[in-house]
Amino acid sequence: MKNNLLFIHGGGPTAVLNCSLWGALDEAKKHSGTGCLYAALGGTGGFLKERLFDLRELPPDELELLKTTPGSFIGTSRDRLSEDDYRKMAGLAGRYGIKYILVNGGNGTMDACGRLAEACSGMDVRVIGIPKTMDNDIAVTDHCPGYGSAARYIAGSIAEVAADVAGMPIHVVIIETSGRNAGWLAASAALAGPDAADLIYVPERLFSEDEFLEDVTSLIERKRSGIVVASEGLRGEDGELLVRPLRVVGRSVSYGSVAGHLRELIANRLGYKARGEKPGILGRASVTWQSVTDREEAIVVGREAVRAALAGESGKMVGFERISDNPYKIKTKLIDIKEVMLSERKLPEHFINSRGNYVTEEFIDYCTPLIGGQLPRFAKLKIKKTTVV
Amino acid sequence: MKNNLLFIHGGGPTAVLNCSLWGALDEAKKHSGTGCLYAALGGTGGFLKERLFDLRELPPDELELLKTTPGSFIGTSRDRLSEDDYRKMAGLAGRYGIKYILVNGGNGTMDACGRLAEACSGMDVRVIGIPKTMDNDIAVTDHCPGYGSAARYIAGSIAEVAADVAGMPIHVVIIETSGRNAGWLAASAALAGPDAADLIYVPERLFSEDEFLEDVTSLIERKRSGIVVASEGLRGEDGELLVRPLRVVGRSVSYGSVAGHLRELIANRLGYKARGEKPGILGRASVTWQSVTDREEAIVVGREAVRAALAGESGKMVGFERISDNPYKIKTKLIDIKEVMLSERKLPEHFINSRGNYVTEEFIDYCTPLIGGQLPRFAKLKIKKTTVV
Numbered sequence: 001m002k003n004n005l006l007f008i009h010g011g012g013p014t015a016v017l018n019c020s021l022w023g024a025l026d027e028a029k030k031h032s033g034t035g036c037l038y039a040a041l042g043g044t045g046g047f048l049k050e051r052l053f054d055l056r057e058l059p060p061d062e063l064e065l066l067k068t069t070p071g072s073f074i075g076t077s078r079d080r081l082s083e084d085d086y087r088k089m090a091g092l093a094g095r096y097g098i099k100y101i102l103v104n105g106g107n108g109t110m111d112a113c114g115r116l117a118e119a120c121s122g123m124d125v126r127v128i129g130i131p132k133t134m135d136n137d138i139a140v141t142d143h144c145p146g147y148g149s150a151a152r153y154i155a156g157s158i159a160e161v162a163a164d165v166a167g168m169p170i171h172v173v174i175i176e177t178s179g180r181n182a183g184w185l186a187a188s189a190a191l192a193g194p195d196a197a198d199l200i201y202v203p204e205r206l207f208s209e210d211e212f213l214e215d216v217t218s219l220i221e222r223k224r225s226g227i228v229v230a231s232e233g234l235r236g237e238d239g240e241l242l243v244r245p246l247r248v249v250g251r252s253v254s255y256g257s258v259a260g261h262l263r264e265l266i267a268n269r270l271g272y273k274a275r276g277e278k279p280g281i282l283g284r285a286s287v288t289w290q291s292v293t294d295r296e297e298a299i300v301v302g303r304e305a306v307r308a309a310l311a312g313e314s315g316k317m318v319g320f321e322r323i324s325d326n327p328y329k330i331k332t333k334l335i336d337i338k339e340v341m342l343s344e345r346k347l348p349e350h351f352i353n354s355r356g357n358y359v360t361e362e363f364i365d366y367c368t369p370l371i372g373g374q375l376p377r378f379a380k381l382k383i384k385k386t387t388v389v
Numbered sequence: 390m391k392n393n394l395l396f397i398h399g400g401g402p403t404a405v406l407n408c409s410l411w412g413a414l415d416e417a418k419k420h421s422g423t424g425c426l427y428a429a430l431g432g433t434g435g436f437l438k439e440r441l442f443d444l445r446e447l448p449p450d451e452l453e454l455l456k457t458t459p460g461s462f463i464g465t466s467r468d469r470l471s472e473d474d475y476r477k478m479a480g481l482a483g484r485y486g487i488k489y490i491l492v493n494g495g496n497g498t499m500d501a502c503g504r505l506a507e508a509c510s511g512m513d514v515r516v517i518g519i520p521k522t523m524d525n526d527i528a529v530t531d532h533c534p535g536y537g538s539a540a541r542y543i544a545g546s547i548a549e550v551a552a553d554v555a556g557m558p559i560h561v562v563i564i565e566t567s568g569r570n571a572g573w574l575a576a577s578a579a580l581a582g583p584d585a586a587d588l589i590y591v592p593e594r595l596f597s598e599d600e601f602l603e604d605v606t607s608l609i610e611r612k613r614s615g616i617v618v619a620s621e622g623l624r625g626e627d628g629e630l631l632v633r634p635l636r637v638v639g640r641s642v643s644y645g646s647v648a649g650h651l652r653e654l655i656a657n658r659l660g661y662k663a664r665g666e667k668p669g670i671l672g673r674a675s676v677t678w679q680s681v682t683d684r685e686e687a688i689v690v691g692r693e694a695v696r697a698a699l700a701g702e703s704g705k706m707v708g709f710e711r712i713s714d715n716p717y718k719i720k721t722k723l724i725d726i727k728e729v730m731l732s733e734r735k736l737p738e739h740f741i742n743s744r745g746n747y748v749t750e751e752f753i754d755y756c757t758p759l760i761g762g763q764l765p766r767f768a769k770l771k772i773k774k775t776t777v778v
Contacts, residue, residue, distance in 0.1 A: 013553050018768070041772070053772055065768035070549045072556030073768055160459045160674040164402050167461030173670060247656060254656050260646060267636060267643050280666035281562060285549040287765070288677055376676070379407070379454035379462055383430070383442055 002035025003099040005306075007055070009076040010043050010109030014134045014146030015153075015290045016298035018073045020104055022066040023302025024130070025055055031310055038098065043077025044112060047089055052096065067295060070285040076105075081112055086119035093125045100126050100309040102302075106133035106144075107342055110317055114337040117315035128305045129317035129337055132298075134284045136184035139343040140335045141319030145301055146284070148294030148370035150178070151188030153283045154229075156375050158189050161277075162196035162227055163378050169225035171273040172216060172266055176259035178283065179203070180233035183347045185283075187359045188367055189229040192375070198226035203233040204347045205356035207242055212262070213269055215357050220272060230258050291372030297330075304332045328369035391424025392488040394695075396444070398465040399432050399498030403523045403535030404542075404679045405687035407455040407462045409493055412691030413519070414444055414452065420699055424486065432466025433501060436478055441485065456684060459674040465494075470501060475508035482514045489515050489698040491691075495522035495533075496731055499706055503726040506704035517694045518706035518726055521687075523673045525573035528732040529724045530708030534690055535673070537683030537759035539567070540577030542672045543618075545764050547578050550666075551585035551616055552767050558614035560662040561605060561655055565648035567672065568592070569622035572736045574672075578618040579748045580760055587615035592622040593736045594745035596631055601651070602658055604746050609661060619647050680761030686719075693721045717758035 005028055007021060028034045037055045040047035053074070066073055093101060101120070103113035110129050117127035131138050134150035154177055165173055175197075179185040183202020190197060198219050201207060219226045232255065234242040243256035259276030266274040297320070304318045316334040323329035351363035394417055396410060410428075417423045426444045429436035442463070455462055482490060490509070492502035499518050506516035520527045523539035543566055554562055564586075568574040572591020579586060587608050590596055608615045621644065623631040632645035648665030655663040686709070693707045705723040712718035740752035 009556075013556050041770075053770070058770075062768050065766065068765065069552060069767040071552035071554070071767075073770055074556075076557045078557070078559060156677065157671050157675070160676060161670050163458060163460035164670055164674040165460070167398075167402050167463075168465045168467070170467060175671075246653065254653070257646065257649060260649070264635065264643070275669060277667055277669035277671060278665075279668045279671055280664060281550050281553055282546050282564075282666055282668055282671075285553040286546070287549060288545065376457060377454065378458040378460075379451050381430075381442070381447075381462055 002097050003033055004036040004038060004097045005034050005100040005102070006038045006040060006047070006093070006098045007074060008040045008043055008047060008101065008103045009072045009074055010103065010105030010112060011076060011078065011132070012284065013070060013072045013076060014132055014284050015070055015149035015287050016145050016294050017104065017132055018066040018069050019295050019298035020130050020132065020145060020302035021073060022063065023299030024102055024306050025063065027303040027306040033310065035097065038096070039074035042075035043079070044081055044085070044089065045077040045079040046075060047092060048085060050092065068287050068290070070287050086115050089116055090119040090123060090125065093120060094123060099124060100306070102128050102130055102305050102309065104130040104132050106135070107138055107344060110138065110337060111341045113317070114315065114341045117337060126309045126312065126314035128309045128313060129340070130301050130305045131317055131319060134185065135179045135182055137182040137344045137346070139340050139345045142322040142330060143320060143370055145294060145298035147184060148291035148297070148372060149286070149289060150185055150283050151191065151367060152291040152371040153286045153289035154185060154188045155191035155371055156289050157279065158192040158196050158227060158229070159375050159378070162192060165225050165227060169223065171275050172220070172226055172228060174228045174230060174259040174262045174274060174276045176230055176232055176257065176276065176278040178280065179231050181344055181346065183231050186229050186231040187347060187351065187363055188371070190359045190364055191367055191371055196227060197229045198223070199228045199357045200359060201230045201234055201357060202347055202352060203231045203235060205352060206237050206239065207234045208237055209265060213265065216266055217270060228262065230262055232258050234258055291370065293370060293372035300332060308334055325365045325369065391486050392422055393425040393427060393486045394423050394489040394491070395427045395429060395436070395482070395487045396463060397429045397432055397436060397490065397492045398461045398463055399492065399494030399501060400465060400467065400521070401673065402460045402465060403521055403673050404459055404538035404676050405534050405683050406493065406521055407458050408684050408687035409519050409521065409534060409691035410462060411452065411455040412688030413491055413695050416692040416695040422699065423489070427485070427487065428463035431464035432468070433470055433474070433478065434466040434468040435464060436481065437474060439481065457676050457679070459676050475504050478505055479508040479512060479514065482509060483512060488513060489695070491517050491519055491694050491698065493519040493521050495524070496527055496733060499527065499726060500730045502706070503704065503730045506726060515698045515701065515703040517698045517702060518729070519690050519694045520706055520708060523574065524568050524571055526571040526733045526735070528729050528734045531711040531719060532709060532759055534683060534687035536573060537680035537686070537761060538675070538678060539574055539672050540580065540756060541680045541760040542675045542678035543574060543577045544580035544760055545678050546668065547581040547585050547616060547618065548764050548767070551581060554614050554616060558612065560664050561609070561615055561617060563617045563619060563648045563651045563663060563665045565619055565621055565646065565665065565667040567669065568620045570733055570735065572620050575618050575620040576736060576740065576748045576752055577756055577760070579753055580756055581764070585616060586618045587612070588617045588746045589748060590619045590623055590746060591736055591741060592620045592624060594741060595626050595628065596623045597626055598654060602654065605655055606659060617651065619651055621647050623647055680759065682759060682761040689721060697723055714754045714758065
């Protein structure tokens with residue numbers, strides 16, 4: 001009987017999701033004890049439909065490209081699973097001689113991972129979670145693969161936009177970031193440097209429209225223009241979403257645009273020109289802005305998951321513990337999946353300034369190593385009054 | 390009397406605007422006949438306020454960075470000018486010993502350039518236009534510096550998003566592009582490859598919501614998901630803007646979101662999940678996606694403008710004429726500014742398919758050389774039915 005291995009991806013992709021797959025595959029091939037390296041095509045739903053593909057068949061050239069390919073190479077699913085589905089998956093593991101199941105995903109997927117481990121208890125099947133989210137909101141681990149690259153995308157893009165706005169200071173540009181409940185991604189805008197993102201609003205703080213308009217007024221008075229970064233999930237002082245959902249059909253919610261709402265607020269209440277931009281999926285799909293650190297760490301969690309499974313662990317997720325910020329040092333650790341399941345990690349209070357319109361130095365120290373090196377430097381005209389004719 | 394030179398930037402920046410400035414500066418320094426290399430800080434408005442800075446004072450290191458710095462290094466203006474302003478500028482040219490004026494900008498700026506040349510006629514002052522627009526809508530020239538980079542941004546980002554959507558095919562992603570009257574930028578989405586942007590809508594064709602919903606329905610039936618690219622300036626069958634402006638105050642118009650509108654249309658009429666993304670300014674500010682061809686050509690138009698001015702030309706714009714698509718060959722030419730002034734170049738009919746929901750091969754042949762080389766290749770899982778377990 002071969003000790004087959006199965007990969008399952010769940011939830012939205014990141015810029016380094018396929019790096020973890022590459023790391024795990026590379027690690028699994030080193031061990032003679034492994035058999036088929038199955039991918040469930042399309043996540044848990046694909047597994048239930050027995051859509052399995054042996055990744056050993058992939059040509060090495062194609063495999064190398066995984067490290068710089070966005071999306072999920074083997075598909076991913078967002079199906080909600082019943083207790084029966086978990087039992088069925090455990091049965092399929094037995095039928096296909098699968099001894100190791102590696103489940104890569106975010107909060108919801110870690111929940112599924114824990115339930116699957118539970119369903120497989122009593123069998124010789126080991127289930128290990130690999131963390132993944134651009135939103136950085138998985139509990140217990142210091143940070144998540146996927147976040148560093150998305151943060152680099154936001155910081156880098158905002159540094160570019162800041163150069164644009166400085167050259168033509170006629171409007172406030174509002175950039176909406178992902179992160180419906182947690183502000184990690186919006187916060188990363190601060191990495192663009194001290195004169196780029198001027199105001200940052202995260203969902204951890206209730207949003208006051210009046211304070212916002214005060215902030216923008218003083219920004220315009222000081223700089224004539226500027227950049228506002230806002231999480232898509234801002235909530236007003238009443239605790240309700242600032243922009244009410246347009247429509248809710250079952251689990252599918254159609255959200256309105258926070259950037260659009262704030263733009264209108266500035267135009268209507270201050271009479272000033274404002275633009276709203278929303279890069280959305282472009283951010284999590286951008287391998288162009290992939291963080292080298294993030295890529296390497298995503299490979300590491302893939303490898304560690306395989307090692308843990310082979311060592312007999314189950315019901316655990318691979319996570320990071322930070323040893324120091326500067327120099328940046330981390331180590332991996334195994335976390336009981338029950339500690340992770342469906343608990344969301346928000347931006348802690350000490351990462352947000354007292355006004356709630358920017359982040360603290362502590363956050364910048366935390367985030368800086370994750371984006372994988374400095375951003376490109378741009379030319380800047382420094383004019384002493386005397387040099388002007 | 391020194392033969393001083395003056396640079397003026399007008400309109401919105403591009404990813405290669407500062408490359409033209411670098412090229413012109415580098416060229417001007419080669420000629421012993423030039424004196425001060427003034428920049429008008431903040432465009433024509435800066436010139437009128439006599440805010441001049443001699444760019445010879447810049448350290449060489451900083452100068453090199455211009456080629457990879459987004460925005461407008463010397464600022465730019467959007468002021469509307471009166472006849473009196475043009476007369477005043479001509480007077481200032483005389484006062485500061487300015488013999489050469491190089492005006493870099495888009496359609497509106499070329500109009501200002503022509504009027505300034507007119508105001509300076511009879512003086513020994515030569516005025517030359519340098520084209521610049523991400524929208525590619527300046528008349529007579531084959532294409533404009535700034536477009537190739539913005540097109541590469543759109544094509545590259547959409548290729549990345551396509552990999553994301555293929556891995557999680559649960560929605561239609563609508564990406565809104567710039568180009569209020571001309572569809573050049575939306576059209577460039579086709580450069581992402583045959584399986585990336587599925588539907589492309591440009592403002593040159595009146596937009597039928599019913600046909601659109603038919604297109605999307607057949608897309609979902611065929612692929613379960615996909616990518617729609619839409620110009621911000623789409624007009625409905627009545628010829629009016631599809632999304633009415635939210636507010637108009639003088640020249641300042643607050644437009645609604647086309648991506649948001651189409652998303653709602655899909656959700657309400659087809660009951661299918663859709664997302665709307667709008668990268669906006671991120672595109673024109675992205676030097677990360679700067680096209681090498683575009684950069685080199687932007688440098689060339691800067692150089693040519695200086696050469697033309699020194700050779701005694703005035704009231705001309707530097708443009709491109711295409712010799713061949715493959716191999717790509719162009720030459721520069723001088724165009725009478727009157728041919729360019731305020732006339733907008735739209736996507737010609739033969740670049741749009743008959744259904745009005747994609748571009749033609751001819752457009753792809755035209756645009757391919759401009760984006761500066763192939764986009765990165767991604768890993769793709771090709772599954773033969775038989776290899777699935």
